Amino acid sequence: MAIVSSLRGIGSRVVNGVWRIGYATRFFLMTLLYSGASFRRFHLTVKEMFSSGVMSLIIILVAGMFVGMVLGLQGYETLKRYGSESALGTLVALSLVRELGPVLAALLFASRAGSAMTAEIGLMKATEQISAMEMMAVNPIARVIAPRFWGGVISLPLLTAMFSSLGVFGGYVVGVVLIGVDEGSFWSQMQAAVDFQHDVLNGVIKSFVFGVAVTVIALFEGYDAPPTAEGVSGATTRTVVQSSLAILILDFILTAFMFRGD
Amino acid sequence: MSSEALVEIRDVNFAYDSRPILKGINMTFPKGKLVAIMGLSGCGKTTILRHIGGVLKPTRGYVKVDGQVIHDLDQDGLYRMRRKMGMLFQFGALFTDMTVYDNVAFQMREHTDLPEEIIHDLVMMKLHAVGLHGTQDLLPAELSGGMARRVALARTIALDPMLIMYDEPFAGLDPISLTVVGQLIRRLNDALGATSVVVTHDVQESLKIVDYIYFVSDGAIIAEGTADDIRASGETFVHQFVYGEMDGPIPFHYPGGNYNMDLGVGA
Ligand SMILES: Nc1ncnc2c1ncn2[C@@H]1O[C@H](COP(=O)(O)OP(=O)(O)O)[C@@H](O)[C@H]1O
Ligand SMILES: [Mg+2]
Numbered sequence: 430m431a432i433v434s435s436l437r438g439i440g441s442r443v444v445n446g447v448w449r450i451g452y453a454t455r456f457f458l459m460t461l462l463y464s465g466a467s468f469r470r471f472h473l474t475v476k477e478m479f480s481s482g483v484m485s486l487i488i489i490l491v492a493g494m495f496v497g498m499v500l501g502l503q504g505y506e507t508l509k510r511y512g513s514e515s516a517l518g519t520l521v522a523l524s525l526v527r528e529l530g531p532v533l534a535a536l537l538f539a540s541r542a543g544s545a546m547t548a549e550i551g552l553m554k555a556t557e558q559i560s561a562m563e564m565m566a567v568n569p570i571a572r573v574i575a576p577r578f579w580g581g582v583i584s585l586p587l588l589t590a591m592f593s594s595l596g597v598f599g600g601y602v603v604g605v606v607l608i609g610v611d612e613g614s615f616w617s618q619m620q621a622a623v624d625f626q627h628d629v630l631n632g633v634i635k636s637f638v639f640g641v642a643v644t645v646i647a648l649f650e651g652y653d654a655p656p657t658a659e660g661v662s663g664a665t666t667r668t669v670v671q672s673s674l675a676i677l678i679l680d681f682i683l684t685a686f687m688f689r690g691d
Numbered sequence: 692m693s694s695e696a697l698v699e700i701r702d703v704n705f706a707y708d709s710r711p712i713l714k715g716i717n718m719t720f721p722k723g724k725l726v727a728i729m730g731l732s733g734c735g736k737t738t739i740l741r742h743i744g745g746v747l748k749p750t751r752g753y754v755k756v757d758g759q760v761i762h763d764l765d766q767d768g769l770y771r772m773r774r775k776m777g778m779l780f781q782f783g784a785l786f787t788d789m790t791v792y793d794n795v796a797f798q799m800r801e802h803t804d805l806p807e808e809i810i811h812d813l814v815m816m817k818l819h820a821v822g823l824h825g826t827q828d829l830l831p832a833e834l835s836g837g838m839a840r841r842v843a844l845a846r847t848i849a850l851d852p853m854l855i856m857y858d859e860p861f862a863g864l865d866p867i868s869l870t871v872v873g874q875l876i877r878r879l880n881d882a883l884g885a886t887s888v889v890v891t892h893d894v895q896e897s898l899k900i901v902d903y904i905y906f907v908s909d910g911a912i913i914a915e916g917t918a919d920d921i922r923a924s925g926e927t928f929v930h931q932f933v934y935g936e937m938d939g940p941i942p943f944h945y946p947g948g949n950y951n952m953d954l955g956v957g958a
Binding site: 549552553556557558560561563564565566567568572 | 744746769770771773774776778780781782784785786787788797798801802
């Protein structure tokens with residue numbers, strides 16, 4: 430009997446999970462379908478870019494700076510063994526632009542802006558603001574969800590660029606200013622080694638994909654949250670956990686396609 | 692009730708997952724009148740409003756608004772109909788990220804191409820109508836409960852709806868705000884030439900302002916009439932409700948089986 434009931438438990442969880450994925454997919458498609466107003470009335474999107482972007486800005490800048498400084502230290506230690514300290518600039522820049530920038534900025538964005546988005550939408554639903562909008566003949570997907578979606582999707586690549594730039598600067602401070610690596614070779618090797626399309630563009634594509642994943646998860650969790658305090662707080666936690674996992678898994682898939690065989 | 696009906700509810704039945712909530716509801720809201728729906732919490736009052744707004748679809752019967760069966764409309768038709776309706780939600784449901792001004796201007800910006808100067812004047816007029824001129828730059832969090840309810844009222848009437856629905860507009864208000872909101876509901880209904888439906892369990896306040904009352908219990912209408920009919924009603928349920936008595940057909944005890952058995956005393 431225990432086996433039957435635990436099998437039944439597993440079965441119902443799987444079925445529920447599949448239903449939720451279905452709902453989330455439909456929610457995503459509806460968001461795209463009703464995105465017209467987000468561009469026709471672009472100020473709605475700009476407002477959301479401002480709130481999600483500015484909210485994460487400080488944490489992104491500070492984190493970027495320190496990650497770059499750590500890369501400077503660790504990179505120098507390792508490169509020195511092979512006598513190639515002059516490649517420090519290349520190492521710092523490539524690590525940031527290809528991997529650490531997009532992934533870490535997305536993780537920080539998910540925990541800062543993503544969780545706030547879930548809580549905001551969840552509360553709007555719990556306090557009947559979403560129902561009120563529907564009764565005013567305004568489609569909440571078009572008016573509330575889509576601008577936040579595009580605001581997040583546009584913000585994250587910009588934040589990622591700032592993260593990577595400050596990271597490079599952090600690597601420069603540690604490597605060149607503090608340790609004394611030659612400044613000329615730091616910059617020139619970096620410039621020679623970083624390819625725009627292969628490295629920068631792929632990094633931007635990654636952060637765009639992460640932006641879609643994080644905002645869709647955050648908005649769906651908020652929209653789908655039970656209209657109670659526990660419902661909203663549970664949804665906020667799920668947003669952070671699910672989007673972090675999604676970022677890391679998607680990163681592996683994208684990396685496998687972008688950077689194999691070189 | 693003589694004049695022409697704006698809303699007709701005929702034999703409406705509704706169930707949430709096979710649990711019946713509405714059982715054969717018949718109501719008529721004549722144009723220009725203020726009608727109350729009263730009953731205990733959970734008796735289905737909000738569910739009736741949701742049917743009028745086209746959010747829910749009856750399992751039997753129909754709801755007609757302005758001559759059209761609301762649940763036969765497609766999405767566009769429904770949205771066009773809802774523009775002519777206003778709904779005041781329990782606790783107001785103001786948009787918390789917008790100022791009072793932007794809340795009241797919301798529907799004007801979404802549904803009209805009016806220039807900003809005209810929207811400004813309209814917002815000022817609506818705020819003036821609810822006595823809150825001068826609060827336009829405040830955020831909802833900075834308002835008292837009674838003020839928030841009045842701002843929500845201003846937002847509800849922003850586009851001069853023909854039908855205004857109020858879901859427990861008196862809930863959680865102090866006695867003075869309660870009278871103010873009650874008088875506003877009456878005045879706005881008459882000034883706009885609208886038809887209003889008030890869902891409430893505040894008997895004393897609503898008896899002062901409404902034209903007609905339906906009493907709902909457990910998903911069915913058990914009494915109806917004008918305020919005077921209701922006050923004079925001999926119906927024991929209505930009497931218990933109006934005068935807030937503990938003894939009557941509405942039991943104090945949940946139907947929870949045999950109390951003595953649970954105590955182990957035996958039946
Ligand atoms: N979304 C829902 N799903 C299932 N049951 C619901 C739902 N909404 C309301 N109910 C039930 O329907 C009944 C009537 O609810 P409602 O119309 O909100 O009552 P009220 O008269 O207090 O406004 C209640 O017993 C409530 O538990
Ligand atoms: Mg209710």
